[in-house]
Amino acid sequence: MGKGKTLFWLIPALLIIILIPPVTGSVTTREGVFLILMYVTLAVSLNIILGYTGYVSFGHIVFYGIGGYVAFYLMKFHGIHLIPAMIMGGIGAAIAAFALGEAVLRLRGAFFAIATIGVNEAVKALVNNLNFIGGAEGLFFNFRIYNTYGGATKAIWFSYYTMAALTITTVIAAYLIKKSKFGLGLMAIREDEDAAIILGVNAKRYKSLAYAASALFPGMVGAVFFFKAGNIEPHDAFHLIKSIEMIFMVMLGGYGSVTGAVTGALVYERLKGFLLVNPLFKNLHMAISGVILLLIVLFMPQGIVGFIREKSKKLREMLE
Amino acid sequence: MKRLIGVLVGVLFLAVSMGPAWAGMNKLVIGFTMSQTGKFNSESKEQFQGLKLWADQVNAKGGIYVKMVGKKLPVVFKYYDDESSKDRVQQLYTRLISQDKADFLISPYSSGLTASAAIIAEQYGKVMMATGAASDSIFNKGYTHVFQIYTPASRYLTDAMDILTKVDPKAKKIAIVYENSKFAKAVCTSAKKYAEEKGFKVVLFEAYDSGTTDFTSFINKIKATNPDAIIGGGHFADGETFTKQLFEQKVKVKLVSLLVAPAVPEFSELGKAALYVTGPSQWEPLAKFSKTSAKSAWFGLSSKEFVKAYKKAYGYVPGYHAAGGYAAGLVLQKAIEDAGCIMTNMVKKALEKMDITTFYGRIKFDTGNYYGRQVGHSMVYLQWQKKDGKMVKEVVWPLEAKSANLVYPFYKKY
Numbered sequence: 001m002g003k004g005k006t007l008f009w010l011i012p013a014l015l016i017i018i019l020i021p022p023v024t025g026s027v028t029t030r031e032g033v034f035l036i037l038m039y040v041t042l043a044v045s046l047n048i049i050l051g052y053t054g055y056v057s058f059g060h061i062v063f064y065g066i067g068g069y070v071a072f073y074l075m076k077f078h079g080i081h082l083i084p085a086m087i088m089g090g091i092g093a094a095i096a097a098f099a100l101g102e103a104v105l106r107l108r109g110a111f112f113a114i115a116t117i118g119v120n121e122a123v124k125a126l127v128n129n130l131n132f133i134g135g136a137e138g139l140f141f142n143f144r145i146y147n148t149y150g151g152a153t154k155a156i157w158f159s160y161y162t163m164a165a166l167t168i169t170t171v172i173a174a175y176l177i178k179k180s181k182f183g184l185g186l187m188a189i190r191e192d193e194d195a196a197i198i199l200g201v202n203a204k205r206y207k208s209l210a211y212a213a214s215a216l217f218p219g220m221v222g223a224v225f226f227f228k229a230g231n232i233e234p235h236d237a238f239h240l241i242k243s244i245e246m247i248f249m250v251m252l253g254g255y256g257s258v259t260g261a262v263t264g265a266l267v268y269e270r271l272k273g274f275l276l277v278n279p280l281f282k283n284l285h286m287a288i289s290g291v292i293l294l295l296i297v298l299f300m301p302q303g304i305v306g307f308i309r310e311k312s313k314k315l316r317e318m319l320e
Numbered sequence: 321m322k323r324l325i326g327v328l329v330g331v332l333f334l335a336v337s338m339g340p341a342w343a344g345m346n347k348l349v350i351g352f353t354m355s356q357t358g359k360f361n362s363e364s365k366e367q368f369q370g371l372k373l374w375a376d377q378v379n380a381k382g383g384i385y386v387k388m389v390g391k392k393l394p395v396v397f398k399y400y401d402d403e404s405s406k407d408r409v410q411q412l413y414t415r416l417i418s419q420d421k422a423d424f425l426i427s428p429y430s431s432g433l434t435a436s437a438a439i440i441a442e443q444y445g446k447v448m449m450a451t452g453a454a455s456d457s458i459f460n461k462g463y464t465h466v467f468q469i470y471t472p473a474s475r476y477l478t479d480a481m482d483i484l485t486k487v488d489p490k491a492k493k494i495a496i497v498y499e500n501s502k503f504a505k506a507v508c509t510s511a512k513k514y515a516e517e518k519g520f521k522v523v524l525f526e527a528y529d530s531g532t533t534d535f536t537s538f539i540n541k542i543k544a545t546n547p548d549a550i551i552g553g554g555h556f557a558d559g560e561t562f563t564k565q566l567f568e569q570k571v572k573v574k575l576v577s578l579l580v581a582p583a584v585p586e587f588s589e590l591g592k593a594a595l596y597v598t599g600p601s602q603w604e605p606l607a608k609f610s611k612t613s614a615k616s617a618w619f620g621l622s623s624k625e626f627v628k629a630y631k632k633a634y635g636y637v638p639g640y641h642a643a644g645g646y647a648a649g650l651v652l653q654k655a656i657e658d659a660g661c662i663m664t665n666m667v668k669k670a671l672e673k674m675d676i677t678t679f680y681g682r683i684k685f686d687t688g689n690y691y692g693r694q695v696g697h698s699m700v701y702l703q704w705q706k707k708d709g710k711m712v713k714e715v716v717w718p719l720e721a722k723s724a725n726l727v728y729p730f731y732k733k734y
Contacts, residue, residue, distance in 0.1 A: 026418070027414050027418045028411075028414055028415045028418050028419045030414075031410060031411035031414045031415065032411060034411070035407065035408070035411060125529065128500050128527075128529070129500070129527075135500075135505065136500040136501050136502055136504075136505045136527070137455075137457065137502045137505050137506055138432065138502055140435060140457050140458070140461055141461065142461045142462050143439070143442060143461050143462030143463055144462050152439060152442060152443040153443055156443070228410065228439075229406055229409075229410065229435075229436045229439070230435060230436060230438075230439045231432065231435040231436065233406075233432050233502060235432075235501075235530065236405070236406045236432065239405065241405075242405075242407070273408075273411075276400060276401055276403075276408070276412075277400055277412075277415070282356075282400065282401060283356065283401075285357075285401065286357050
């Protein structure tokens with residue numbers, strides 16, 4: 001397996017998107033791009049366990065919630081800056097994933113998927129009842145917290161750049177994992193776990209590590225998102241529908257490839273964002289996006305990028 | 321490769337640069353998001369209809385008179401669906417302010433979404449009328465542009481204890497069963513504190529998860545502790561199910577007072593199960609707030625006129641979500657008229673000074689630590705009763721606004 005050329009165009013393309021808001025100075029665009037970046041990071045991370053390893057983590061949003069809560073708690077009660085709080089949030093999520101992985105990754109197929117939903121609901125119920133982190137009422141920032149960052153306006157721009165850096169890091173990390181021996185092991189597990197074990201892949205450890213890696217970045221995304229939102233509540237932090245959306249983005253773009261996850265997230269977010277504010281469709285956006293997505297899944301089951309890869313040999317090594 | 325990048329960027333540009341709407345001084349743009357989809361759908365729709373009725377009535381008269389411009393400016397709405405989710409609230413409010421040039425904002429439905437929108441309103445210095453958001457916790461967080469229309473959660477269920485004290489001083493045992501959500505928890509924690517202060521015994525204080533459909537275990541606990549009154553609830557669906565199961569199990573208590581659900585007109589579809597259930601409401605069609613009994617200057621139409629106009633527009637009698645929507649517009653209108661301009665600072669000053677009574681009740685804002693919190697408005701209690709074989713909502717509390725006497729005890733119906 002060669003190093004491929006994917007990153008040479010994918011990173012510049014992402015950078016161009018990231019630079020549109022500061023160059024044009026449009027805050028509306030910034031909000032849109034922020035969501036794109038958030039979804040890209042979530043989809044690319046999920047792809048590590050879903051696409052590379054073949055384990056459908058249905059409740060993956062749990063790590064976004066855990067990271068969000070850890071970071072929010074640190075920022076609110078200990079006055080820690082967003083960056084270290086975000087890193088701690090990510091690490092917290094990764095540790096939780098590793099520990100959980102040791103238990104639930106013994107399950108395969110549908111059983112694993114169901115177990116991850118259970119984990120998400122269990123954590124949500126737990127947080128609902130823990131009063132030191134606000135319980136069902138959630139936690140609220142005092143508006144003053146943004147003064148540390150030079151006021152709310154600057155704080156929101158700061159969270160935008162943080163999210164941008166996070167997205168770039170995630171895409172590079174996901175690509176490097178895919179190209180590494182570790183990634184090869186994961187794909188072996190995906191194709192045939194028992195055969196992989198016989199060939200000497202430490203499947204149990206590999207899966208837990210992949211799970212932890214795929215939880216690290218969503219945890220950090222949660223930290224940035226809830227910093228910007230200014231409040232965190234269990235039903236938003238552990239929102240199962242968002243989990244399903246993440247899977248959808250990966251499937252839409254193309255399972256197992258970094259470009260696929262990025263494309264899926266981009267298309268999905270823009271499609272939804274467009275329908276939501278379009279005067280013609282805004283009352284029907286759910287129905288229309290449902291139909292469009294259904295058609296894509298029916299006629300392009302390998303996803304957008306998977307479809308292009310199949311059609312064009314030349315593009316294949318650029319679309320990993 | 322270049323082509324691919326080109327296409328990518330092109331698509332992006334196309335999608336994000338949908339034509340901006342420019343607003344001059346010939347109209348007033350009011351921006352908000354509503355929950356057209358998701359779990360707040362029904363409450364948010366009512367609120368929107370109320371707000372729209374206000375705008376239609378104002379525009380029928382030419383708009384809101386702004387002294388500085390020297391003419392009436394018609395009201396124009398800009399709104400989007402927030403899907404009842406925090407994800408897009410900030411994006412859409414930013415868009416409303418920077419692209420749609422909204423002059424004033426109305427909050428989304430629910431306190432959580434309002435808190436996220438408040439950051440954007442605060443950042444851009446736009447006045448936001450918060451309706452459908454009853455939480456107290458938004459209001460000591462340093463925001464200076466958010467003004468609450470609803471009675472806050474801390475004063476939501478406390479009157480239930482006053483009712484008991486009045487009609488049956490011997491009833492002292494209270495069971496509190498509530499949805500484990502931000503709103504219900506805040507309400508019930510305050511209610512518990514109030515009950516204990518007033519010498520009641522809270523024999524049960526339990527939360528159920530949002531979306532609970534089987535209340536058997538809670539009902540068994542209620543039966544075991546034998547309370548005089550059950551208070552609590554959460555949103556519509558769970559309150560409705562809880563009421564139904566209380567009836568099926570023939571739970572014998574003297575007073576049932578639940579949040580949200582009894583106030584929604586569809587609650588009557590439960591039939592006998594709904595009978596004699598009481599609930600606090602921000603407003604009721606029968607509540608008798610009038611020019612003569614008003615404790616401050618009267619503004620706007622009467623309750624009767626509001627109900628009539630709403631019924632004409634939408635075909636049914638409005639609930640309090642609709643009234644809250646209308647009131648948000650009305651209060652904003654009063655503030656703009658008082659200020660004589662649309663500048664944020666002046667309108668804010670007008671809101672700070674405001675003390676009026678409308679069909680919806682009294683309106684006055686906190687200007688201290690809890691800046692913007694509603695301090696004038698108070699709850700009315702309704703009860704579902706039977707009149708000529710039909711289920712009707714009657715206002716039973718406060719006594720000076722009552723339309724019928726409280727039917728007591730609750731178990732009379734079995």
